[in-house]
Amino acid sequence: MELIQESPDISAYLAADEAIDHRHPSVQKTVAFLRIQTSDAYTYAKAAFAFVRDTIAHSADAEHDRVTWRASDVLEQRTGICYAKSIALTAVLRASGIPTALCYQRLAHEDGFAVHGLIALRLPGHENWARQDPRGNRPGIDARFGTDRERLAFVPDPAAGEADYPTLYAAPPPVVLEALQAAGDRAELWRLLPTAL
Numbered sequence: 001m002e003l004i005q006e007s008p009d010i011s012a013y014l015a016a017d018e019a020i021d022h023r024h025p026s027v028q029k030t031v032a033f034l035r036i037q038t039s040d041a042y043t044y045a046k047a048a049f050a051f052v053r054d055t056i057a058h059s060a061d062a063e064h065d066r067v068t069w070r071a072s073d074v075l076e077q078r079t080g081i082c083y084a085k086s087i088a089l090t091a092v093l094r095a096s097g098i099p100t101a102l103c104y105q106r107l108a109h110e111d112g113f114a115v116h117g118l119i120a121l122r123l124p125g126h127e128n129w130a131r132q133d134p135r136g137n138r139p140g141i142d143a144r145f146g147t148d149r150e151r152l153a154f155v156p157d158p159a160a161g162e163a164d165y166p167t168l169y170a171a172p173p174p175v176v177l178e179a180l181q182a183a184g185d186r187a188e189l190w191r192l193l194p195t196a197l
Contacts, residue, residue: 003103003120003129004166012170013099013122019087019172022095024072031095041124042147044096049132049145052089056080058136059186067189069180081189082135083117083176089134090119098123101168103131104176105156106196113161114193116154117176120168123147129168165197173197 007013016022022031034051038044057064057079064079071091074080080088086102093100099122107116120129126147133143133152144151156162172180175194183189 001164001166003101003131003168005101005168007170010099010122013101013168014094014097015170016091016094017171019070019177020091020094021070021072022091024070024091026072026075027091027095030075030092034092035096041096041098045093045098045121045123046145048089048092048096049134052085052092052134053136053143056085056088056134056136058082058085058138061136061138065185065187067180067183067186069177081117081186082133083172083180085134085136086117086119087172089132093119093121101129101170102172103168104165104173104197105154106161106163106165107154107156108160108162109193110190113195115165115176115195115197118152167197 034047038047059079059081068074068077068080068084071088074084074088090100101120103120105116106113118133120131122129130147135153141153143153156164179192183192
């Protein structure tokens, strides 16, 4: 699948906004922690991916009711669904100068469909974007960092109505952000999850 930049300007994929608040002290603290352990953009991106995937619980897996949507809150509270974890990883990567986009899949969910969030990054010296899924692993899900081959949490089944969306978003789509901001708890968020973009 060919990934399509929503904005032709690469600087849009380095910007901060209300959700991707990469100038916040909590994000900057995480960036400093990761930089100590890494030597270049590749090792930093790989470490940031593992940090978000492994140290921030997916709310459903951990049965957390809190809903987070701002990167700094996700990092402070150590919980979030796929959208929130993707926002947090985007902030941590952008804060270190790595262009990062939000991207999405449409997947079967309970009695219908839901949009699943992940990211794509573009390392210095590379022309192509590489999608990564920081959702968090569990039995049956084994997402891994890679720039040559995707190892995502889910592979959509087109015959079942599932799909990969090719758009690389510079900011969370309004329907995603509105669901996160409107939900008082995870049960309400599950009812508000967008079914398509």
